[in-house]
Amino acid sequence: MTVDLKKLIPTYTARRGRFEVVDVPPLDYLMVDGHGDPNMSQAYVDAVASLYPLAYRLKSLLRDALGVDHVVMPLEALWWADDMAAFTSARDKSRWDWTLMIAVPDAVTPDHVEAARAAAARGTHGPRTGDVRLERLHEGLCVQTLHVGPYDAEGPVLAELHERVVPGEGLRMTGxxxxxxxxDPRRTAPERLRTILRQPVERVAG
Known part of the structure; x- marks a missing residue:
């Protein structure tokens, strides 16, 4: 049996045009950090090229060692900047910081990651394989929606999320x-790309 976290965790689905308040459970991720425009930054390319080989090595290791097979999860990212307008109106990607992530089953331990890292070093691996870490992220209460279209068209959706939906629900942004x-942007036309946009929040007291 192959475990597919996308099918087991409800928050890996969202609907276009609808902002939903959800509770995201704690999840373990392979993570690597960087800064700058993802379209211009070699660091971003190197991070992606380092995450996936390690994720597939980890998949093979868990299958062989524990009899646990799983579907390698899609790429995810945390994005932030000192001024959130860099995401909405300005879209100044040179000011963005990011953490790229791939979720892994909670059976994964740091020892498994180190074994996968050693195996990757002997074969196909990216230049930042040594920087990838295993970390648990617990976002909890969030608002999310599905964006369909180019990444650069996200601005109005994010503005609506930040300026109308979050305060309108009696919430404030936290994470x-x-x-x-x-x-996959390599195989999908920009107008058909599907991206879940998620914002951690908390309820405003009073």
Whole structure:
């Protein structure tokens, strides 16, 4: 039996045009950090090229060692900047910081990651394989929606989320903007890309 976290965790689905308040459970991720425009930054390319080989090595290791097979999850990212307008109106990507992530089953331990890292070093691996870490993220209460279209068209959706939906629900933003990439930009036309846009929040007291 192959475990597919996308099918087991309800918050890996969202609907276009609808902002939903959800409770995201704690999840373990392979993570690597960077800064700058993802379209211009070699660091971003190197991070993606380092995450996936390690994720597939980890998949093979768990299957062989524990009899646990799982579907490698889609790429995700946390994004932030000192001024949130850099995401909405300005879209100044040079000011963005990011953490790229791939979710893994909670059976994964740091020892498994180190074993996968050692195996990757002997074969196909990216230049930042040594920087990838295993970390648990618990976002809890969030508002999310599905964006369909180019990444650069997200601005109005994010503005609506930040300026209308969050305060309108009696909430305030707390954590980092989170995107889950359900489409592969190498194989999917920009207008058909599907991205879950998620914002951690908390309820306003009073």
């Amino acid at each position: 980092r903007h989170h995107e889950i990439y359900l489409g």
